[in-house]
Amino acid sequence: MTDTVAAIREAVAAAAPEIRSGLPGRRETAGTENPSGERRLAADEYADELLEERLGRIDGVGAYASEEREGVVDTGEGCAVAVDPLDGSSNLQPNNVMGTIVGVYDAELPASGHDLVAAGYVLYGPITTMAFAREGTVTEYLIDDGESTVLNADVTLPADPTVYGFGGRVPDWPADFAGYVDDVESELKLRYGGAMIGDVNQVLTYGGVFAYPALQSAPEGKLRLQFECNPVGYVIECAGGRSSDGTGSVLDVDPTSLHQRTPVYLGNEALIDRLEAALD
Incomplete structure (x- = not known):
């Protein structure tokens, strides 16, 4: 292997x-x-x-x-x-x-x-x-x-996070996620470019949080588990960060279909912990 x-x-x-x-x-x-x-x-x-x-x-x-x-x-x-x-x-x-x-x-x-x-x-x-x-x-x-x-040779998320980037239309965000955004946007700088991997790389470089959340119109989110969320979640976890689907590691999500979607949240551990608490 x-x-x-x-x-x-x-x-x-x-x-x-x-x-x-x-x-x-x-x-x-x-x-x-x-x-x-x-x-x-x-x-x-x-x-x-x-x-x-x-x-x-x-x-x-x-x-x-x-x-x-x-x-x-x-x-x-x-x-x-x-x-x-x-x-x-x-x-x-x-x-x-x-x-x-x-x-x-x-x-x-x-x-x-x-x-x-x-x-x-x-x-x-x-x-x-x-x-x-x-x-x-x-x-x-x-x-x-x-x-x-x-x-x-050993990339890790910086301990002092700097950036955030969140996908989806703001009016489509659930109230609990919108409340989390209000909480963190005063601490971090917005970096969002419309490609998951570019936004995640900002988080890997500077520390912070990326999310494509559950939406009111799409509770399952937009990004695909097999092709995007699992691989990138694996990278972030190997770099000392956390991944989440809103309740726990995205790597724990039960796979049911090849093109299955899931909400995904990636970044520094403390920021993901706060997010999961906000979504409870």
């Missing part, structure tokens, strides 16, 4: 420059929707097809799934890889930050967050970086020309 995880990380790093360089010519809609009912861009399809081809041929990868596909692709024997190929692709039109998320599960999908053996994300910002978690440690890499160089 150690060799397989290393191969997965290297394959994602190698694919990242190709995904990035393919964005300018793929800003148009593909004319189809993903299984969650969201319009896909040509860039979503391109990134998904590229990652399926690269990850599916790795020895030890037995299944590939992404939020762009209805079901799981059988690729042989071994672990299951769940991918958000282009997180925040709606940011392509205004040229804002995007990313790629990957979770490596030692179980058939849909799987529990506790079945993760590794997870990480690529961030397409002014430079391309990767945060990758394995065995309780998060490593940050610089990706240049498909090669990865360690920038920080």
